[in-house]
Amino acid sequence: MEELRKHIRRRSLLKAGGFVAASGALGSIWALVTGTGAGASASGTGLKRPRWIKAVSRPTLGETNADYKRFSGLDMFALYRPLKTHREGAGSVEAEQASKNKRLTAWTNEKKPGFSLPDRQLSEGGFTVMHSAKPGAGLLSWSRISVHTPEELGTQRYTASPEEMANTVKTAARFYGAGLVGVARMNEAYFNLQVPHREPQRKDQPQKDAQQRDQHPILQNHDGGHRSAEHSMAQHSGGEHHDAEHRGSEHSTAQHSSGDHHDSEHPSGGEQGKDQQKAAQPPQDKDIVFEDVDVPEVTDAKFVIPRKMKWVVAIAIPMDIELLSRTPTPLGDAATAMGYSHSAFVVSSLAEFIRGLGYEAIPCVNDTAQSIPFAVDAGLGELSRLNKLVTPEFGPAVRLCKVFTDMPMAYDRPIDFGLVEFCKGCKKCAEACPSRALSFDDEPSFKTRGPWNNPGHKAWFEDSYKCYEYWQKSGSSCGVCIASCPYTKGDQALIHEAVKATASIAPPADGVFRVLDDAFGYGKQHNPEQWWTKDPPSSRRG
Numbered sequence: 102m103e104e105l106r107k108h109i110r111r112r113s114l115l116k117a118g119g120f121v122a123a124s125g126a127l128g129s130i131w132a133l134v135t136g137t138g139a140g141a142s143a144s145g146t147g148l149k150r151p152r153w154i155k156a157v158s159r160p161t162l163g164e165t166n167a168d169y170k171r172f173s174g175l176d177m178f179a180l181y182r183p184l185k186t187h188r189e190g191a192g193s194v195e196a197e198q199a200s201k202n203k204r205l206t207a208w209t210n211e212k213k214p215g216f217s218l219p220d221r222q223l224s225e226g227g228f229t230v231m232h233s234a235k236p237g238a239g240l241l242s243w244s245r246i247s248v249h250t251p252e253e254l255g256t257q258r259y260t261a262s263p264e265e266m267a268n269t270v271k272t273a274a275r276f277y278g279a280g281l282v283g284v285a286r287m288n289e290a291y292f293n294l295q296v297p298h299r300e301p302q303r304k305d306q307p308q309k310d311a312q313q314r315d316q317h318p319i320l321q322n323h324d325g326g327h328r329s330a331e332h333s334m335a336q337h338s339g340g341e342h343h344d345a346e347h348r349g350s351e352h353s354t355a356q357h358s359s360g361d362h363h364d365s366e367h368p369s370g371g372e373q374g375k376d377q378q379k380a381a382q383p384p385q386d387k388d389i390v391f392e393d394v395d396v397p398e399v400t401d402a403k404f405v406i407p408r409k410m411k412w413v414v415a416i417a418i419p420m421d422i423e424l425l426s427r428t429p430t431p432l433g434d435a436a437t438a439m440g441y442s443h444s445a446f447v448v449s450s451l452a453e454f455i456r457g458l459g460y461e462a463i464p465c466v467n468d469t470a471q472s473i474p475f476a477v478d479a480g481l482g483e484l485s486r487l488n489k490l491v492t493p494e495f496g497p498a499v500r501l502c503k504v505f506t507d508m509p510m511a512y513d514r515p516i517d518f519g520l521v522e523f524c525k526g527c528k529k530c531a532e533a534c535p536s537r538a539l540s541f542d543d544e545p546s547f548k549t550r551g552p553w554n555n556p557g558h559k560a561w562f563e564d565s566y567k568c569y570e571y572w573q574k575s576g577s578s579c580g581v582c583i584a585s586c587p588y589t590k591g592d593q594a595l596i597h598e599a600v601k602a603t604a605s606i607a608p609p610a611d612g613v614f615r616v617l618d619d620a621f622g623y624g625k626q627h628n629p630e631q632w633w634t635k636d637p638p639s640s641r642r643g
């Protein structure tokens with residue numbers, strides 16, 4: 102594979118960088134890649150994959166060093182400190198939010214495209230299922246909800262070969278709505294140290310802002326840096342910790358010191374008094390621990406994961422490309438909203454299915470552990486310049502979730518489809534980012550950019566704070582970087598397959614595929630108003 106890449110790297114095709122030259126050469130390379138001599142292709146994910154997606158022994162990016170350790174989700178909340186601690190002359194978080202809310206209201210009233218009331222409420226409605234899912238409770242319960250056990254049905258638990266067991270689970274996951282499914286080895290290093298203290302649900306606007314922060318796509322999915330199961334150390338920063346219901350102590354303090362929400366939140370003085378008392382107490386963070394127990398446990402002090410849970414079902418949920426192409430607007434945010442709610446639905450359904458087969462299961466969305474390294478180990482995609490998973494099929498336009506289980510299954514392997522080499526020359530996401538939050542470095546490194554990054558692994562690290570500031574300014578959760586990626590395509594057109602196949606063996610350091618992608622006009626914002634009339638949603642949503 103490497104020899105083939107070197108050979109093609111030398112070809113004048115890429116040096117020419119012209120559309121015609123590139124198009125003419127695609128055919129021959131396409132034939133080469135899809136020919137019989139290209140080697141074995143990756144077979145996991147519940148999908149039949151083309152031959153240009155190769156299974157490899159370890160991830161293509163995510164090398165670790167001795168600095169790597171389990172990430173403290175609490176570090177993540179450094180982002181929530183008043184903005185003035187990060188930026189000279191900036192106001193408080195509350196002032197920034199009030200300013201953003203004022204802008205949003207004005208844009209809604211003047212019917213700015215993408216900011217109308219239906220645009221905004223599409224996202225609010227889409228979050229409904231996710232908002233009812235809390236780590237260890239409700240849809241994400243760590244114990245059986247309603248499924249009948251094999252004993253109750255008068256039968257034995259399901260057993261088959263590891264390959265059959267994996268196929269059964271993957272097929273069920275895809276039936277429930279997963280786009281990609283793989284099985285990774287359990288790795289305790291990928292787990293957060295704590296489930297942070299959770300604030301009660303609020304009904305006023307600050308709550309909406311807090312939820313939006315917590316759903317931050319870059320924080321949720323970023324910094325997954327991966328390592329293979331063979332490695333002894335792992336990496337990852339805190340992106341994944343921002344479960345919608347998790348709040349850090351700093352955020353909690355900020356909310357309770359703000360006077361603008363008390364009336365709507367606390368109808369009586371007694372309730373307000375109780376809440377003030379609670380604010381004065383230290384937050385009740387819960388440790389995540391592994392113990393030799395038979396069943397998962399959630400106690401007042403800790404979340405306990407049985408050591409016998411050695412299998413991780415990693416799942417990617419495709420996001421709606423048409424909505425994503427309307428970013429940065431609240432209408433575009435609806436793609437994220439549905440991705441989360443769909444994730445909660447899929448993992449809760451799959452956990453009940455696995456329990457019904459006679460095994461234990463823990464369903465998680467962003468909570469409890471980093472999703473990206475498990476997704477990389479399971480062969481769903483590669484870590485990218487975005488510091489986010491990019492899949493061959495859906496690009497970075499996926500939400501990730503997972504189910505931990507003691508059901509024995511055959512493991513999948515990481516994949517290589519040439520992405521890391523492609524990212525070195527592409528940089529389209531970094532150029533498209535309005536806040537310059539993404540790295541322009543040619544090579545990934547160990548150099549982190551803030552407390553939201555977990556040190557000790559190699560990656561293209563992002564400045565999540567710049568990203569967050571742009572969210573406030575734009576009144577949206579952005580996602581322009583995701584929409585701009587050449588791998589984010591909503592169809593399986595041959596030209597895209599040919600380009601991706603060619604990229605898998607020919608790292609386009611001179612940017613020829615960027616030229617092609619730009620020439621086709623991909624990654625540009627679509628007219629938000631047309632979504633309601635000209636691009637109606639299909640029945641299959643992400």
Ligand code: SF4
Nearest residue numbers: 534568579580581582
């Ligand atoms: S484009 Fe930039 S500002 Fe927007 S979500 Fe991506 S990293 Fe954040």
Ligand code: SF4
Nearest residue numbers: 485524527528530586
């Ligand atoms: S836009 Fe280009 S550089 Fe960024 S993640 Fe996608 S392929 Fe990599």
